[in-house]
Amino acid sequence: MKEIKRRIYETIDGMESVILAINDFIHSHPEIGNQEFQAVELLTRALAEHRFEVERNVAGLATAFKATFRNGDGGPTIGLLCEYDALEGMGHGCGHHMQAASITGAAIALTQCLGDLSATIEVYGTPAEETTSGKVPMVQAGVFDHLDVALMMHAGDRTTVDGKTLxxxxxxxxxxxxxxxxxxxxxxxxxxxxxxxxxxxxxxxxxxxxxxxxxxxxxxxxxxxxxxxxxxxxxxxxxxxxxxxxxxxxxxxxxxxxxxxxxxxxxxxxxxxxxxxxENKINVERLNRLLLDNAIEAGCEKISPPRTSTGSTDFANVTHRVPGACLRVAFVPLGTSSHTEEWVRAGVSPEGHKAVMLAAKAIAGSAFDLIADPELLKEIQAEYAVAHQG
Ligand SMILES: [Zn+2]
Known part of the structure; x- marks a missing residue:
């Protein structure tokens, strides 16, 4: 297993120029919610070139997409979600371009490293997190219901996971x-x-x-x-x-x-x-731990315990349907608030680039563990079943 994970990391390193080109392009072409046409074009093209089957206009949203890659028959279905909307008048002050780059990199690397492990990797482009919350209609349309687990990343001032959201x-x-x-x-x-x-x-x-x-x-x-x-x-x-x-x-x-x-x-x-x-996020400790363990393994810096003080996110609605967790990856000095010029500038800095590469490795590593270890997946689903009722 360690061997395959090393290969995943090497594959991601080998794609560095592609991943960072996605990051920098979306950063320099900021598009606000429901208008992210250039980002969607870029991401779906990259995924289609790597054997993903692309579906656009998901849940009737012009800038939502789904890209599917099947390896073998059966196995778990892992959803990797990304956002790419910018803030009006500011640009990428919430680092969503970094999600697009790292999730796309992670997904493509997985397709090349699964070998004979059966699994389905689905990348979801989820628009307008900052404005109309694209995940909400996607959840209502049942887009995520068949997933075994949904994962995403978000940039941050420390590397951590969301314990809860409001x-x-x-x-x-x-x-x-x-x-x-x-x-x-x-x-x-x-x-x-x-x-x-x-x-x-x-x-x-x-x-x-x-x-x-x-x-x-x-x-x-x-x-x-x-x-x-x-x-x-x-x-x-x-x-x-x-x-x-x-x-x-x-x-x-x-x-x-x-x-x-x-x-x-x-x-x-x-x-x-x-x-x-x-909605408030449904917390699955085992899944949070998996993301943090993989962040440590990938070499992420400033590892912190799960965040207890948070805002709200439309990803929480996804967790009312399937187990989900979001990894925060450090790229700005501790205490630097999002939705600021500092965040915009850091999004294409050496620290920003490093965070994108580390996030790709941590997310791909987590997805791989879920695919390779059916017991782990069962444990997560059992904890989710209890947390969801409670
Ligand atoms: Zn954000």
Missing amino acids: AMNKFDFIFRGKSAHAAIAPDQGVSALDGVLLAYHALEYLREHVRSDVKIHGVITNGGVAPNIVPEYASAQYYVRANDRQHLNTVLERVFNAVRGAAMATGTTVTIEEKKAT
């Missing part, structure tokens, strides 16, 4: 009032901005009296047009999060009441539009 809902609160001249006829106006401000305050009070894992945070996205016009339209956008969906739903009821109460108090109307919903 269930989350994102809303637009749209208030409508009635415009009027603010000096001549204020009595005829109803200020939508008043509705937003009162909702903001009500939610500030609510934030004090929730469980400590609950996060409520928002911004005002439209506060009116001019001081001399009573705003007839105003809006705010909020994220509400908690450790688990069940509890989050109880908090959402209180959030809605606060927002509706603000509308009633100000004589405005409010529409609550849900923009996105993600």
Whole structure:
């Protein structure tokens, strides 16, 4: 087994120029969610050249794809997921281009090293993680249901795995009032901005009296047009999060009441539009350990215990269907926050390149262990079955 893993690493090293060319191309051609056409073109071409069967428009998403490679008959099906969307106005501030490069490299290397081990390797291009959460419709369409395990990587300030992620809902609160001249006829106006401000305050009070894992945070996205016009339209956008969906739903009821109460108090109307919903991640310790062990074996640096403080990710929805884990691979100094210029710059730095190569090895190594060791896979699936119910 050690022998094959060494061959996987050597194969990945031999593909360094191809893998890093993918990394650098996507980095220098940043595309925001659902517009990642150049990235998809590049990745599907590379995979098709290496005997993957490519399917595009998966789950009706123009920039989602699936690429399948079958080795022998039967065996486990391992899903390798990657993102490639950039941040509007910033470029690759979350390192998603590194996922595209390392996952593609890992998948291609596996096809060349499996020998007579039967398995199916499926690469999934999952669009728009930052905006509309492409994995959510993919999960709803049942795209991942047949997988034995789903793996992905994400760049980070340390090498670790996500212990948990928060269930989350994102809303637009749209208030409508009635415009009027603010000096001549204020009595005829109803200020939508008043509705937003009162909702903001009500939610500030609510934030004090929730469980400590609950996060409520928002911004005002439209506060009116001019001081001399009573705003007839105003809006705010909020994220509400908690450790688990069940509890989050109880908090959402209180959030809605606060927002509706603000509308009633100000004589405005409010529409609550849900923009996105993600679930909390289902944690499988054995799978997390497998990823970290492989990260260590591959030579990743700054190994840390599983992250306990996290945000939310649409990958969590995938883990409600099949066992899944995400490896974070260090490429920036500890404490450097994502969605910053530092992350953008580091994405094509020597450290960034090194992280992409190490991630490819760690992911390919993990997939190989799952394929070569049926007992390990059984153990993971048994732990998942319990965690999923609990
Ligand atoms: Zn990200």
